[in-house]
Amino acid sequence: MLNKTRFLTALLLTAAPVMAHGAHAADITGAGSSFAAPIYQAWGDGAKSAIGVSLNYQSVGSSAGQNLVTARTVDFGASDAPMADSKLASSALYQFPTVIGGIVPIVNIPGVASNQLKLNGSVLADIYLGKISNWNDPKIVALNPGVSLPDTAIAPVHRADGSGTTFVFTSYLTKMSADWKDQVGAATSVQWAGGAGARGNDGVGSSVRATEGGIGYVEYAYARRNSIPTVQLQDKDGEFVSPDLGSFSAAAASADWDHASHFAVDLLNGAGKNVWPIVSATFVLVPTNPKDAARADAVYKFFDHSFRTGDATAQKLDYVALPESVKQKIEAGYPGKK
Template structure:
């Protein structure tokens, strides 16, 4: 039996003839998740050299990614919000994960260094509900002894587009705050109680950087790349955890992939020491009846190559690679033949 990278290499060799057959098979298009954009763009650079496949990926948000692949406008969609089984069936889509990553709150508070501020889930929900409106609110002060917090209005920033990152963030708030669950809930788009909207992780990051008192939520790579201060969050055991590779890996280690239908694993507020509480897998959606079979096969080859060779790149960008068994299951189920 083939295992690990040998299995993925064999799949690459099997799919290669399918890729070679269409004039446009070496070019694929994808759209959706801005959370996943950095890794897909990096894997795209590698795939062009390794397997001759060029990727055009548009970071337009998870909701748009789902809609575009359902309409067969792109060869694959990308979403941080897993698609429900009924919708996968009705849209003839196959869903699989690619990497795991952390969603992090970012702040712009004069005089407060990155990771100096500590928040728990209830307080974070209160900020976005508008019941906590200044940075020196007693609830924030109580969590931060020794930190000088200014009498400055909090300016929450949220995603304006339909967003898997918002789905993950609001799902976390719903899990840790009954008030948030009852008043707002979790979805790719919600009725935000207040604050300003911005498009994409990069838009939220830019808005927070430009706004004194700002707070937002982004995929970690955007915060690190743009040197935007992050915060510590309280984990399930009541300890405060910094957003970093070790805490992301600790959270991902407890994922129950075996019992997750369509790979839709729950990584929010996981148990375990030093486990970052806002984690998500990000998913690819591939038509099971691609209009162009060669392009459909090329998508599967692209991700087989990424799974075989792309772990170091993922880690460099602060994502957590999937376990080898999950990679194998994901690629072996990928539809390498389409229908006209």
């Protein structure tokens, strides 16, 4: 009981800024994914002027987003890790995707330009397992003929908070490395072999920029906006692919939405030409039994407006918009809107 009390106390303390701010200055409140924060904030600017719905969104990480909406502290939660079917049912939540984006490794290696370094999934896993500790390790050199790699220690950076970005990244490593699958696995929080932790995509990006030899993983827009070097990754066919909107779109085009339970489609290491291997949808969770019908209706109006008018904004921020057929399925299943 004591541990449960401590958890609830911590949850409410985390939610306090959301609750206090939302009660006075926002029509709806959301919290969770830092991966999705840029698009929700941009959509919020558009919705306020167009339909009179104000959004207060807190970028607190996917795990917190799931916990806060489950506790009905916010009007919607946001998570890059889809919630399990059983938990959706027990928590009375409806889950749907909003946009698709790429997770990218970022590096700070003296003398190595953006997208000059080539890595594959097994080498990336070995770096985070601590098995590869220098940038001139033979396994990295073998993937990069002609690139001068320094004898610089690798400094891995990972998310310190419960993170959907971590879930996507570790899910990819689990697919690519048997050792990673056996020793670490995929989750929003894992037991890292070493390295430094930082909160949010912005925290990981800042840490890598400040650390010679650093490597981390962030949502692509954070890397691009902050001019942090990214890498090429080997795709399913053995070709090396650079991260950009085109390679993310190619991954999204191969998605099997028809057989995805609660829209939890698998976009990792997909087949096809120029397919970036670490791509994910990001998800929203809304109560099917909301405490306040008016606020729940405002949430619906917010996402309805954003889906109808926000594709260009998503593309500008380096996300891939959902196919129209998926938007129609979301609309058909939305609680109270059938």
